[in-house]
Amino acid sequence: MVGDTWWVNSSTGRTPICTATARFRQILAESGRAAISLVDVTKHFDGSLTTAVDGLSFEVATGEIVALVGPSGCGKTTTLKMINRLVEPTSGTIMVLGADQGSLPAHELRRSIGYVIQQIGLFPHRTVRRNIGVVPELIGWDRERIDARCDELADLVGLERDLLDRYPAALSGGQQQRAGVARALAADPPILLMDEPYSAVDPIVRARLQDDLLALQDTVHKTIVIVTHDIDEAIKLADRVAVMNVGGILEQFATPDELLDAPANEFVASFLGRERGLRRLALRKVADVTPIAGPSVTPGASLSAALSVMDDFATTWVAVAEAEVLHGWLSRETVEGALDPGDPGSTVGDLPLRPFGSRVSPTTPLREALDVIVNAHSRMAVVIERDGDRDRYLGMITIDEVAGGLES
Amino acid sequence: MIADERRSLIWWAWVGDHLDDIWQRTVEHVQIALIAIVVGCLLSFVLSVIAVRFRWTFKPITRVGSILYTIPSLALFGLLIPFTGLGLLTAEIALVSYTIFILVSNTVAGLDAVPAAVKDAADAMGYTWWRRLLTVEFPLALPTVIAGLRIASVTVIGLVTVAALIGNGGYGALINDGLQRSFPTPIVIGSVLSVAFALLVDGLLALALWALTPWRRHA
Numbered sequence: 001m002v003g004d005t006w007w008v009n010s011s012t013g014r015t016p017i018c019t020a021t022a023r024f025r026q027i028l029a030e031s032g033r034a035a036i037s038l039v040d041v042t043k044h045f046d047g048s049l050t051t052a053v054d055g056l057s058f059e060v061a062t063g064e065i066v067a068l069v070g071p072s073g074c075g076k077t078t079t080l081k082m083i084n085r086l087v088e089p090t091s092g093t094i095m096v097l098g099a100d101q102g103s104l105p106a107h108e109l110r111r112s113i114g115y116v117i118q119q120i121g122l123f124p125h126r127t128v129r130r131n132i133g134v135v136p137e138l139i140g141w142d143r144e145r146i147d148a149r150c151d152e153l154a155d156l157v158g159l160e161r162d163l164l165d166r167y168p169a170a171l172s173g174g175q176q177q178r179a180g181v182a183r184a185l186a187a188d189p190p191i192l193l194m195d196e197p198y199s200a201v202d203p204i205v206r207a208r209l210q211d212d213l214l215a216l217q218d219t220v221h222k223t224i225v226i227v228t229h230d231i232d233e234a235i236k237l238a239d240r241v242a243v244m245n246v247g248g249i250l251e252q253f254a255t256p257d258e259l260l261d262a263p264a265n266e267f268v269a270s271f272l273g274r275e276r277g278l279r280r281l282a283l284r285k286v287a288d289v290t291p292i293a294g295p296s297v298t299p300g301a302s303l304s305a306a307l308s309v310m311d312d313f314a315t316t317w318v319a320v321a322e323a324e325v326l327h328g329w330l331s332r333e334t335v336e337g338a339l340d341p342g343d344p345g346s347t348v349g350d351l352p353l354r355p356f357g358s359r360v361s362p363t364t365p366l367r368e369a370l371d372v373i374v375n376a377h378s379r380m381a382v383v384i385e386r387d388g389d390r391d392r393y394l395g396m397i398t399i400d401e402v403a404g405g406l407e408s
Numbered sequence: 409m410i411a412d413e414r415r416s417l418i419w420w421a422w423v424g425d426h427l428d429d430i431w432q433r434t435v436e437h438v439q440i441a442l443i444a445i446v447v448g449c450l451l452s453f454v455l456s457v458i459a460v461r462f463r464w465t466f467k468p469i470t471r472v473g474s475i476l477y478t479i480p481s482l483a484l485f486g487l488l489i490p491f492t493g494l495g496l497l498t499a500e501i502a503l504v505s506y507t508i509f510i511l512v513s514n515t516v517a518g519l520d521a522v523p524a525a526v527k528d529a530a531d532a533m534g535y536t537w538w539r540r541l542l543t544v545e546f547p548l549a550l551p552t553v554i555a556g557l558r559i560a561s562v563t564v565i566g567l568v569t570v571a572a573l574i575g576n577g578g579y580g581a582l583i584n585d586g587l588q589r590s591f592p593t594p595i596v597i598g599s600v601l602s603v604a605f606a607l608l609v610d611g612l613l614a615l616a617l618w619a620l621t622p623w624r625r626h627a
Contacts, residue, residue, distance in 0.1 A: 086531055111534035121529030125547045125623045134533050167623040183533070193532075 034059040034095070035191055035223035036083055041092030043078055043248065052078045053248030056092070062190075065217065065224040067238035069231055070271070075248030076227045080193050083225065084113045097190060111135055114184030114192040114222070118199050120176045122168035128179050129164040135187040153182040156219070158212055174205040181213075185220065194226040198233065210236055231272060235260070235279055243268050257283055261406075278367055280406055286369050287362035289405040291383045291395025298322045299349030306335050306348050317378060319356075319396070320348050326382060326393035328353030356382045362394070370402050419593045429582075430597060436577035437605065441565045444500055448507030448560060455508065456515035457541065466516060473509030481506075481570045489574065499571035506567060507560040514556025518549025551624070554617040558610050565606040569598065579605075 036059065043053040053075040060066045068076040081087040082094060085106040094101050101109050122131045130137075132153055133146040141149070154161050157178040168176055177197065184192055198206040210233065217224065228234050234241045235256040242253045245267055252264040260280040263269035272279070295313035297306050299320055306318050310332055318335070320327040330351055338351055358376035360369045362385050372381045383394040413419045423430070455473075459466040479487075484502045492498040522545045530540045546553075572580025582598030585591070618625075 084532060086528065107531075107534045107536050109534075110532055113532075115529070115532035117525060117528060117532070119523070119525035121523070121525035121527075123526060123530070123544055123548075125544075125621070138534055138539075167626050169623070170626060 035062040035064075035097055036060040036225065037095045038079070038082075039093045039095070041079075041082060041089045041094060043075065043082060043087060044090045051247055053082070053089075056248060056250055058242055058250060058253050060223055060225055062223050063221045064239045065226065065237055067234035067241045068225065068227045068244060069229065069234045069241060070244035070251075071246060072229065073246045074244040076244050077195055078248070079244070080195055080225060080227045083191075083193055084110045084115060086110075111139055111187065112189045112191070114186075114189040116177075116180050116184045116192070116194040116197045118196040120168075120180040120200075122176055122179060122183070124168055127165050127167055128159075128171065131168060131179060132164070132182045132186050134183060135189075139187060141187075149186060150182075153185060156185070156216065157182045173201045174209065177201055177205075177209055178212075181216075185222075190223060192222045192224045194224065196227055196229070199228075199230070206233075213237060232279070235283065243271060277406065278370075281367035281370060281402065282365050284366040284405045285362060286360050286364045286366060286383055286397065289366070289397060289401045291397050292401065294319060294380060294396035294398075296321050296396075297348055299327055299347060301348050302344065303335050303339050303346060303348060303351075304344075306330065307332070307339075310335075315378070318348075319382070320353055321393055324392040324394070326356065326384065326391070328355050329378075330354070358382065359384050360397070361385060366402050366405050369397060370399070373397070373399055373402065414591060414593075417592050418596050422593050423597060426594075430601070433577060433579055433582050433598070434601065434605075436581070437565075437568050437579045437602065440496070440499060440503070440568045440571060440576055440578055441561075441605070441609075444503035444507065444564045444568075445557075445561050447500065448504045448511060448564070449557065451504060452508050452511030452515060455512050456519070459512060459516050460519050460541075461537075470509065470513055470516075473505075473512055476505040477509040481567050482573070485571075485574050494574045496576055498574055499568075499576045503564050503567055503571065506563055510556045510560045510563070511553075514552050515549065518552030518556075519545050521552065522548045547620075550621055551617060554613055554620075558613045561609045561613065562606045565602060565609060569602055 037057075038059075039057050041053060041056045042051065044051050050073075056075075056079060058066075068079055070076050078087055082089050083096065083101070085101060096109065096113070122128070123134070126134075129147070129150045132150045133141075136146045136149060150164055151161055153159075154164055159175060159178045159182060163171060163175060163179075168179065171179065177200075180197070184194075198209050201209065214237065226234075226237060228237075238256060240253060240255050241259055243251045243259065245251050252259060252268045254264075257280060259268065260272060260276045260283070263272055263276070269276070295309050295315050295317065296319040297309055299322060301309075310316065310318050316332045317329050318332075319329050327349070330348060330353060334351055335348070338346065340346065358372050358378065358381040360372055360381045360383055362383065364372075369381055373379060380396045380398045382396050385392045385394055413421070455469050459469050476484075481502060484505070485498060488498045488501055492501060519541075526544065526548070527540065530544045535544065568576075568578045569580035569583055572578050572584050579598035579602040582594040586593065586595035586598070
């Protein structure tokens with residue numbers, strides 16, 4: 001831990017706390033205190049004509065994931081490396097956990113900051129277990145505690161324990177990446193820095209590792225700074241995204257949603273690409289929009305009532321549903337074919353119902369829901385929530401509802 | 409009869425009579441060689457660390473090392489005798505200077521070949537410079553370091569025979585004796601044992617490398 005006195009604002013005033021317990025981290029997360037802050041940081045490499053990072057200032061709140069994105073040469077990796085002093089800034093101040101990080105020997109500062117890089121950089125001459133245990137070993141844990149921690153971390157990052165006693169060369173790229181994350185987390189550092197951690201693995205493994213990181217973050221609540229050139233990765237992982245331009249200029253620092261909704265300038269807009277709307281949809285879920293009832297009747301409705309609902313909605317089909325139960329749908333042809341003027345008492349429930357193919361759940365991202373809708377003949381999707389072992393029908397969504405999701 | 413046997417390549421009866429003498433020469437040879445190798449290793453390690461830490465020193469160090477390496481051994485003894493006289497010190501100075509070029513070049517090459525990502529990771533995990541060098545870089549450089557050590561050892565063991573010319577014993581003393589008396593047996597015995605010793609050390613170092621680098625076997 002970087003140790004100065006920690007203060008928390010509470011109802012009884014400012015309270016000093018000195019130990020890094022889990023509860024303490026949670027308080028910090030809630031108080032929103034910046035874990036990392038850069039104040040007017042500039043980096044000029046000797047012999048280089050251009051400035052790598054130019055007057056950069058931003059803060060990373062405790063427990064937050066911040067992505068640094070930008071084209072090559074924008075200084076994002078240099079910025080990351082200045083946080084743990086792998087690169088020393090030419091001028092400016094970097095505060096880590098409230099203390100000027102220059103006040104501590106670099107190697108001690110680094111032991112409290114996890115670091116994951118693209119090339120992973122596992123030590124080839126040490127078993128995976130001894131790789132993961134590197135920082136605990138440096139700070140003097142005993143062998144037994146390190147071994148127990150390695151087992152725990154292997155489970156946490158999804159690495160089979162059998163692999164712990166192999167050498168890194170025997171692991172696949174994805175497994176090495178998991179080992180790299182486990183190593184970074186070994187001494188439970190409050191901060192994790194990740195430099196293009198997933199660029200070297202194939203897209204399928206990458207997507208899974210990203211999902212795993214988000215799931216992991218729900219457990220570990222680290223302050224994470226991740227460097228990536230992939231805007232989709234930034235949008236998917238980060239709470240806030242810092243878009244940087246060549247020469248180390250911060251163009252915009254905002255939540256993914258704000259960024260996509262209102263890019264600060266032409267550069268940010270072009271970096272975000274043409275599919276900004278679709279990318280924003282990927283951030284929202286079906287649960288964020290209000291489903292409509294749509295052309296729908298109860299099983300007890302008469303056939304003529306069903307026809308008039310279809311007329312009202314100008315559709316050739318009608319859903320049969322009651323309360324939270326979706327029974328299926330009927331086509332106009334079926335209803336008209338069954339219509340018998342001599343027997344006005346028959347109901348839609350008596351007819352053979354067909355099941356809906358275009359289903360989404362409240363957790364489906366809107367981008368995916370849109371795909372379901374445009375592929376459905378009915379141009380809509382039914383929203384079904386799996387509740388225990390039964391399905392709850394919540395209503396329907398159409399393109400209108402999806403588009404409306406971007407307005408909120 | 410005896411004259412014929414003296415002239416043959418090897419006269420076993422002489423060997424049997426002179427086992428004590430041969431053993432004595434073996435002890436001398438091993439001592440002279442091992443001192444040179446151990447001192448050469450220590451000195452080269454220090455020089456390699458300096459060369460890696462202060463990059464500008466690498467060229468001057470290897471330049472001097474390579475000049476020493478090219479001086480014929482007899483000439484080097486000759487150059488040293490006015491300062492250090494006849495004897496062990498002169499021999500060791502010469503022998504050690506032959507190891508430096510090979511050992512420093514190989515050690516620095518081995519350290520340079522450690523992947524940058526591994527060094528970065530070590531720094532980022534909070535290794536101090538020394539700890540990184542000794543526990544990460546040096547183990548990974550071992551294959552190259554030991555390859556250099558094998559060449560240096562074999563070279564030194566061969567050159568120890570020349571050191572007999574300035575009165576240091578070893579197998580060279582047997583060879584000199586044979587040459588002066590036109591008596592092949594000690595020449596053959598001295599040469600064969602010297603070669604055998606070189607091969608033994610070479611093999612032991614290969615084995616040591618195998619034992620010290622388990623990760624290269626389980627990839």
